[in-house]
Amino acid sequence: MTRFDPLAHSPDDRLLDVVVIGAGQAGLSAAHHLLRSGLRSWDDVVVLDANDGPGGAWRHRWDSLTLGAAHGIHDLPGLPLGTPDPTEPASRVVARYYGAYEGAFELPVMRPVAVASVDQEPDGVFTVTARDGRRWRTRAVVNATGTWDSPYVPRYPGIASFIGRQLHTRDYTAATDFTGRRVLVVGGGTSAAQFVLELHRAGVDTVWSTRKAPHWTDRAFDQDWGRDVESAVTGRTVRGLAPLSVVAATGLPLSRPYVAAIESGRLISRGPLRRLTPTGAVLTGPGPDGHGVPSQGAADRLIDDDVRARVPALPGHPVPDGEDGWEVPIDVVLWATGFRASLGHLSPLHLREPGGGIVMETDGVTVPKRPGLFLVGYGASASTLGATRAGRRAARAAVRFVSRPAAEDAGDAKEDVSA
Template sequence: MTRAPRPVDVLVIGGGQAGLAAGYYLRRAQADFVILDAYGAPGGAWQHAWPSLRLFSPAQYSSLPGRMMPTPPGGGYPGAADTVAYLADYEQRYQLPIVRPVTVHAVRRGGEHLLVDTHAGTWQARQVISATGTWSRPYVPYYPGIADFRGQQMHTGGYRGPEPFHGRRVVVVGGANSGAQILADVSTVADTTWVTLRPPRLLPDEVDGRALFTLATRRTRGADGVGSLGDIVAVPPVRQARDRGVLKAQPMFDRITSTGITWPDGTGLDCDAIIWCTGFRPALGHLAPLRLRGPDGLIPVEGTRAAGEPRLHLLGYGDWTGPASATLIGASRTARDTVAEIMAATSTSNQPP
């Protein structure tokens, strides 16, 4: 750690896309703030994504505030490496005060401050923005026999490319974008079976993440959007898989055996590996001492502000913390409103009685 803990007005936990977007607006507001990042290098969770991963929107619609993401060589949709390079450049361009690697263990109340306990000391902050994302909490649903499978099981968070599956029989579980993209990737080297809880829906080629952001915004207003068109963005690798006839999903199995999977009608399939593309859960363990979670495991919010602790904001975890806030463009928009609210609160609290 290069800087001793000290009291700050605003402390941001997480140096990924949501944390950087908050940092941009905090810097512009001339706030006293620090960003703590658990990773040892820039790029947030993107630095751990598989090489063929593609964003859902072109670069100009996948940018943080103040700086456009460069169009990747050859055009098209930016990949994981493009995004990491962009985020690294972004934090340098705006000289954001990021301290890394710092692991945050707990956030707790301490009089007029929130206390943020880390492996390198305790910080004090008048306001805290939690922007820890979801990557560190992969979700794998339970199915009978899951512990008996003798083959390889892997989650999206551990997938790094198709080569380890060359010539093998692989079941890909999950009908969202990660499932479709990993299926497209693995199917180039392996015999794949796609299994989904409900029939996957593919967006038309001309519709991408821009429409999904509009849809998420409309849903929060109670209006209909383009949801009937589908949920999976047809980025180039997915289109190629479709053209190869790979995007044919089977219904969800109900049991796992030592050698594969079985469906309710007794039909079975032997396989060498199962890749669980079943999503992530918000990484909120560090907020447990505040005792804010509701029955659904989430923290009730008003906008991004925790309903039970007005000094805490949650940024970038998904639609419950702002429309499409887990995306680059969505995080940017919610960060702007969050920082405006924080600066108003900080200004009020700093006024003399």
């Protein structure tokens, strides 16, 4: 058979075996294993990527996030990353690595293709529709869209009346953008901690707020840790509950740089954000004089009187009228509050459960409600290490699915529609 040329044929006139949506860590891993199973590029499998170049979400990260500072860049199957310069921006390293990977294995990546919707016909065939109207018909879908396009910002009182700048992690470019302004960093994850330290190094007056005590942990992030995290997250997804946030599942490592920053008084949460005012933020941790240090969780053992003396008193004033809180003037709010799975294009499939999540099989990739649909980068596979393994599992499951007799596929689809 002549190889399918994506530029010379309309995608509407073909029935593919598998469409992979997303070309990040999970999508590339899945595509690699699909081709290793014997499926053919373009004839049987295509990968649709919304970006205009390789790198997945990494290509959008800020330049100051160097390879040495980034957490969790793992090898793709069959081509090790090697040992690039740790001072080079991670965005460049990963974009170059992913591009080389696509070329080395001749992966059938089409870009830019932003998927608008995925639907399933009564016969079980999926229709994948792009925003520009192009359509692909396929027997199976591996969805690997990650989270970057779904930033989460919690709804705090006063958020609409705050007159300063508000931005999310995905909008961050450089600490020097905030010179001369006081920045409130909201969030308890790794990105929040990194922002606090980077802003401090740039001389930016910074206040860190976490909803509860930071989830510091002494546990080594090894294979046993990874299995325990996956088990905890899978225990929720099999029940249709929304996955835990990354920090809730993993914690923050009490590594040497973080310990030094805590002991210097720089990396100290000033407690929960109660509300925003037009020009400030009301926090409940600084106490009546703006100097209080609330619990730092497992890091409390590091905080003695000397450390407390290094923590600066916040400017501002107690909140009047008996409300518990300290109002500190703020120029910028940086919401380092995480992401949600980017699954809006799957809404026609009605996957969500009352618990807010999607019921998954124990393999972490199979969606029992929709035979032929496999999710990677969701739940336990949201990390890059988990995504690589999930890509392999999803590819194998998809190959098993498309290898089944057609009558069995039709029976599953009919049962699903009747349900």
